[in-house]
Amino acid sequence: MVCIIWRHSLLFIVLASVLSFLPCAQSGDAEVLLSLKSAIDPLNRLRWEGNTVCQWHGVKGCINGRVTKLVLEFLNLTGTLDQKILNQLGQLRVLSFKENSISGPIPDMSGLVNLKSLYLNRNNFSGNFPASISSLHRLKIVVLAGNQISGSIPDSLTKLARLYVLYLQDNQLTGSIPPLNQTSLRFFNVSGNQLSGDIPATAALLRFNASSFSGNIDLCGVQVNNQCRSPTAGGPSSAPVYPAERKGSASRRSKLIKIIAGTLGGFVGLVVLLLLCICCKRKLSSKEEKSKGEVGSAEAAEAGEASGGGGGGNTGQKEGGGFSWEGEGLGSLVFLGGGDQQMSYSMEDLLKASAETLGRGTMGSTYKAVMESGYIVTVKRLKDARYPRLDEFRRQMDLLGRLRHPNVVPLRAYFQAKEERLLVYDYFPNGSLFTLIHGNMLITCFLFHIIIFIMSTLVG
Structure with a gap:
């Protein structure tokens, strides 16, 4: 009997100890957050009250009363960050102060050993790049864009083996770009810094086009189509060098003229072919109108099947120049490239993207889509989402998606839903003469894709 009482007493003591511990842990993070609030929230926008920390505004995740996700965005927070306060939040996985007015240097964050995502973009941070970031080995996302950070980008960033996103645009960074080569x-x-020197030709950095490096006038390399000048020798140049350089320049000029002439000729030919296809399309459309009464019900059934159940002849075109729409049962993007393309963005990211109209044509409208992550793509929204039928459309998209050539804009993905069809291409901004010339080639090849699509539709 004594043993039973003793066991029950021991169990009661253990439970009481555990229950008393949990509020203390929660209270500990509460005190830290209130200290943080006093430093960056003079306007009292954060209504943090009560002992339930996990229900406070901006606290998006907790484990055993410890804050794991702190997201304080668009709150006009000011002041500076105190490293002693910040480093006490040792269980943080996600930290975001996006779109505020916090100033001063970014503090040492070496105490945030569990941090995976860091968003400090669009504030007034200054000072050198925070070297402590390189010690956070779990870090995957680093977004420091839109601040006043100066100094060089540390080479130690190459130690972040899991690095997935690195956005440092629109700062005052100088020096060279580290040889980042993480497969992740x-x-x-x-872009928009004062970086200089040769861009490392690593496998990781070769994935990105000129838009990732623009605005740094002293950068050179394959990615920006600008060769770096080789260092000159100490003595004077010898005379025979100059004739050789002139000969090479003439040869390059001749090739350039041939490229321009070939591009313009091909472009004119494709435009003529496109006009012929449009005429054929109109003739076929007039014939279809005559027989519309006979086959109207069958076409409606086909359209309902192709769009995933429902919908008449409406193209789904919306006013306002955007390409977002409303609907139920939206599917996902069908990627046509390698496996790495499927990790870049999703249909949800595309829906949230800001759209800029690039042009409108007989096939539909073309947009420049800038996603929240900063990734840019070109989206072609087809006018008629009924023809060809779904199976034939998939076959054509698969065929176009396999085309790969240095002068061909690759079709990365497509989307099929009720009364909607989207084609997603890489975005190529205008730039140097080299880019403009090859851009014409890319536009020509883009038209070639559309012509193939039209001809396949007419034949089908």
Whole structure:
């Protein structure tokens, strides 16, 4: 009997100890957050009250009363960050102060050993790049864009083996770009800084086009189509060098003229072919109108099947120049490239993207889509989402998606839903003469894709 009482007493003591511990842990993070609030929230926008920390505004995740996700965005927070306060939140996985007015240097964050995502973009941070970031080995996302950070980008960033996003654009960074070569790196942007030197030709950095490096006038490399000048020798140049350089320049000029002439000729030919296809399309459309009464019900059934159940002849075109729409049962993007393309963005990211109209044509409208992550793609929204039928449309998209050539804009993905069809291409901004010439080639090849699509539709 004594043993039973003793066991029950021991169990009661253990339970009481555990229950008393949990509020203390929760209270500990509460005190830290209130200290943080006093430093960056003079306007009292954060209504943090009560002992339930996990229900406070901006606290998006907790484990055993410890804050794991702190997201304080668009709150006009000011002041500076105190490293002693911040480093006490040792269980943080996600930290975001996006779109505020916090100033001063980014503090040492070496105490945030569990941090995976860091968003400090669009604030007033200054000072050198925070070297402590390189010690956070779990870090995957680093977004510091839109601040006043100066100094060089540390080479130690190459130690972040899981780095997935690195956005440092629109700062005052100088020096060279580190030789980043993480296979996990999918999003990268250092545009709008004062960087210089040769861009490392690593496998990771070769994935990104000129838009990721633009605005740094002293950068050179394959990615920006600008060769770096080789260092000159100490003595004077010898005379025979100049004739050789002139000969090479003439040869390059001749090739350039041939490229321009060939591109213009091909472009004119394709435009003529496109006009012929449009005429044929109109003739077929007039014939279809005559027989519409006979086959109208069958076409409606086919359209309902192709769009996933429902919908008449409406193209789904919306006013306002955007390409977002409303509907139920939206599917997902069908990627046509390698496996790494499927990790870059989703249909949800595309829906949230800001759209800029690039042009409108007989096939539909073309948009420049800038996603929240900063990734840019070109989206072609087809006018008629009924023809060809779904199976034939998939076959054509699969065929176009396999085309790969240095002068061909690759079709990365497509989307099929009720009264909607989207084609997603890489985005190529205008730039140097080299880019413009090859851009004409890319536009020509884009038209070639559309012509193939039209001809396949007419034949089908």
